[in-house]
Amino acid sequence: MGSPRVNALGQLLADLPAADEAAATAVRERAAQVLRPAGALARFDELAAWVAGWQGTDRPRIERPAALIFAADHGVAAAASVSAYPVNVTAAMLDAFTGGRSTVSAFARQAGATVRAIDVGVGRPTGDIRVEPALRPDRFDEVVGVARAAVADLDGDLLVLGEMGIGNTTAAAAVAAALAGGEVADWVGRGTGVDDAGLARKRAAVEAAVGRIAGLTDPIDVLREVGGAELVAIAAALVAARHRRLPVVLDGYVVTAAALPVGVAEPAALDHCVAGHCSAEPGHRRLLERLGKPPLLDLGLRLGEGSGAMAAVPLIAMACAGVTEVPTFGEWFGEA
């Protein structure tokens, strides 16, 4: 199965920059002095300090939030009927993102964000993870390269990561079960809404995939074996964003499962990521607990496509404004 880390994503995990702690501390100190009781916005003030640390400034701002939505198809979807939707919905949704007609597009207009959808394998499905690797090493590296280029091209000050891929909650469950352990059934939910028979097929598919790679320990290799192209792209994009010190908002179960191998490989590698929301997919809450990422929103959304993360963007922008645009008591009494 190849030597771990000798791949494009493993290389990217070297020399990750740290947050600017001086900027974060300056924001924390200012937050304790602005015109409100100290601690009254606790979680928001921590968010502002977090943005400050990654943006490297004591005046953190969210002015150009940008979403990257990675889309791909999954061999297991057609082969094992694990989704309530036909495989060609992935391609239709890719068009909807591009045309600005999807739910995340509508949310992004409200949040003042841009959305770019990137095809990393639509109509070019991964291997059926029950019986073969999702991605061969060369294809894996190709997807990592596409994601790196997308992040390099990005004009933004906050990155929202989203996904689209019929069958991808099956891949997410396989990654989560392989790396976080426990009962496979605990990681398998109804995704877009499979019935009981579909849920049983999903469980069986995940059990087969996890069983196939028993003994494999390198988390990045697990991602390549039982993930999918959009999961790989997300993992690569969030590490690439780290090199730009760009704060990242994680979306639902699939995006978080894609982040998991990175967090297992290097726990601090996800410090620039915040959980936008907790989805209705049962494994998501467990995964967020595993990663120590309390969600900003907890509204039972289960759409994917970056929508839950996008919904959290205005909160992060407000958190920053709540420190930078409010005078301290000292400034205010000087002004007044």
Add this chain to the structure above:
Amino acid sequence: MGSPRVNALGQLLADLPAADEAAATAVRERAAQVLRPAGALARFDELAAWVAGWQGTDRPRIERPAALIFAADHGVAAAASVSAYPVNVTAAMLDAFTGGRSTVSAFARQAGATVRAIDVGVGRPTGDIRVEPALRPDRFDEVVGVARAAVADLDGDLLVLGEMGIGNTTAAAAVAAALAGGEVADWVGRGTGVDDAGLARKRAAVEAAVGRIAGLTDPIDVLREVGGAELVAIAAALVAARHRRLPVVLDGYVVTAAALPVGVAEPAALDHCVAGHCSAEPGHRRLLERLGKPPLLDLGLRLGEGSGAMAAVPLIAMACAGVTEVPTFGEWFGEA
């Protein structure tokens, strides 16, 4: 204590309009057909239907959210030292709202909302609720009139209600304890951050106030007796908004406590109100449960001034856009 309901707020509770159920139903039906799995945005779709019902349109939109922040002083604050802050902070914060320098002002700029602060008794404190009514009937009616006028003048399609008043979590606790029952201590929290001795003084003040009005059952009269001017204004504003069929976002403990008497008087009278967030003040969660209002945000904020409600505004705007701006599968395949 006067005959219940023979006051300006009691009169306003008559002939409340109902929601436009046809508009709400149309939005629910459309939400089930747009380009995403049915039910994937469950809570958001319900929010959009709720806005539609009150706005009376199957194309609900939040384009002009507007906040009214009512500010007033409390006799109990100076008399019983129930707050961590001196009484003159209310006046200073009123200036900060007017000057656009408060936290809610900063949040509002992010949400595209206006903020108007209204003085309903700053520097003109209510009676010390331990020993006398907060407001005499004529003063009560005067405050109701100011709030009604503010709502009548409002240019907005969603109303955010906020408050400022040193000592007002004591008044809120007294209203909640008197109307929702249970242990007084369960309704008394640290507000802006009183120490243990301050907390004990708050509890004693609330016990005295609730004891003083034992036997009083009319909820509006309870509000007049142990509430405060900004609580009365909030109650009146939300009922006035109902007559305009304007959806309302409730803020934290004080705003919700102000809504409680209205909900006790007429349970359906709060149907046009949504809970923006659940605050860190322990009584707030209990109050939201009592009113059957699950919060949109649950981030431990405890600032007041409408900030938690304002933070939820973009979610409501997104919920509407998520139905109105996303094509149905039929429209999309017709378009594509």
